[in-house]
Amino acid sequence: MPRGSKDKYTEKQKRKAEHIEDSYEAKGVSKDEAEARAWATVNKQSGGGEKRGGSGRETSAGSKQAARQSSARRAVATRQSSPRPGQQLEGMTKTELMALARKRDIAGRSGMRKDELLSALRKAA
Structure with missing residues (x-):
């Protein structure tokens, strides 16, 4: 089971994790393992929950x-x-x-x- 609150994630990240989880479950992976792998994949691809700054977006x-x-x-x-x-x-x-x-x-x-x-x-x- 993944640890921590998922409140900081965007809706897009949550949908992506859900889609990945469904894909793993279809392959026969247990629900808990599928959820953990899904969130690990989302974290690896996007770096975790909502980010502040970066890429000069908030640089004056x-x-x-x-x-x-x-x-x-x-x-x-x-x-x-x-x-x-x-x-x-x-x-x-x-x-x-x-x-x-x-x-x-x-x-x-x-x-x-x-x-x-x-x-x-x-x-x-």
């Missing part, structure tokens, strides 16, 4: 706009952290140099000081 236009702006800011920051052609290595921070050394797979980079990173990157170029 303001929060969508804020998310877009945040995404754009992160994209700009990512582009800025990558060295541009002609960008001076000396003008980069140690963190930026470390990221570049990681991209170029320079061995021993984790223990290097900034000046050591600079010289290793110059040799690798």
